[in-house]
Amino acid sequence: MVGTVEGVGAFSVGAAEVRVVTNCACDISTVVEAEERVVRKLTDRGLWPHETVTLFVLDDLTPLVGQLKAMGRLVEETLVVLPQRPMVNLYDPRHVMECFVFVNRRIMQAEGYWSDGLATEGLLAHEHAHPLSEAPATAAARTLTITADGPAALAPLAAQLGQTLAAGAVTELLANAFCLTHGFVEALVHLDRLTLRRAVANLSQRAELAHRVAAAVAAGTLLADEASSLLLLADAQIGLPFALEVVPFLRAGRVAEAAELEHLLTGQLLAAMAPEIAGVYDKLRAAFAELRPEWGRVAVAAWCTDILTRLSAVLSQGGARLTLSLVPAGSSL
Numbered sequence: 001m002v003g004t005v006e007g008v009g010a011f012s013v014g015a016a017e018v019r020v021v022t023n024c025a026c027d028i029s030t031v032v033e034a035e036e037r038v039v040r041k042l043t044d045r046g047l048w049p050h051e052t053v054t055l056f057v058l059d060d061l062t063p064l065v066g067q068l069k070a071m072g073r074l075v076e077e078t079l080v081v082l083p084q085r086p087m088v089n090l091y092d093p094r095h096v097m098e099c100f101v102f103v104n105r106r107i108m109q110a111e112g113y114w115s116d117g118l119a120t121e122g123l124l125a126h127e128h129a130h131p132l133s134e135a136p137a138t139a140a141a142r143t144l145t146i147t148a149d150g151p152a153a154l155a156p157l158a159a160q161l162g163q164t165l166a167a168g169a170v171t172e173l174l175a176n177a178f179c180l181t182h183g184f185v186e187a188l189v190h191l192d193r194l195t196l197r198r199a200v201a202n203l204s205q206r207a208e209l210a211h212r213v214a215a216a217v218a219a220g221t222l223l224a225d226e227a228s229s230l231l232l233l234a235d236a237q238i239g240l241p242f243a244l245e246v247v248p249f250l251r252a253g254r255v256a257e258a259a260e261l262e263h264l265l266t267g268q269l270l271a272a273m274a275p276e277i278a279g280v281y282d283k284l285r286a287a288f289a290e291l292r293p294e295w296g297r298v299a300v301a302a303w304c305t306d307i308l309t310r311l312s313a314v315l316s317q318g319g320a321r322l323t324l325s326l327v328p329a330g331s332s333l
Helices: 029-044 062-071 076-084 105-110 117-132 136-141 155-165 167-181 185-219 224-251 255-272 275-290 297-318
Strands: 007-013 016-022 052-058 087-092 095-104 144-149 323-328
Touching (some): 029 052, 144 155, 155 167, 167 185, 224 255, 224 275, 275 297
Parallel strands (some): 052 095
Antiparallel strands (some): 144 323
């Protein structure tokens, strides 16, 4: 195993081999030990399909973007946000014998996960759950993407939000459900609790954003009727993705854990935001509860379209009209 020096190591769990590669000079044992716990738990339950896993623990994922772009392994929208993700699992659903997990030390430390073994276990379990929760609905969602019509300053952000809460929501909801069904409740609720509390602590940054938006309007670089929409969109980006975390607990019958998370979300985070955000959260909560893994492309597209229609209506209340639409896309991993 890799410890405090740069290099390569490996360990086995049953018939599975986990290869560890790092360019970090610091101790990575928390990540490696969490990975071993996740693989062992899934192996013991007969749920592990991979012969090999390559675990890359890297100081930063930014250099990875160019390589993946050249290989065509991820869509452009995913590549843009990759350096801000704590980790990602790259796999081919057609070839389940191996997968590649990339851990971002810089983001893990910034978000308070790096030395937290239970949070790291939750993150790794979620990433490994993606290939293990593949279903017809997952394949269908992979063929869809989102576009947004509206002001140039807002449309890309709105499209990204739509992707997260519609087509992208399918894989996230199914992966979280898999984790909760197969022994990772404690790790996942701990991780979600940390993330929500950090979002609440960062609410003070909304005032700074409002100040910068007002300055942009005064300078003539942002139209006045776009300012309110931008602030509404910022609230939506922060608050609404937490529905992807709460709903799987409800669907798994983990009522107490769901209530704790939802109390933090609605009582502290959404309560400090524009009232429209709490309203659309309730609609997303209901829609996410309806998702079924056996759905095909027609059902998933209809489900996504309903979500996008609701998001468009809410985001347009800010003053600038934003219309989110579903379009076919090439299959990508």
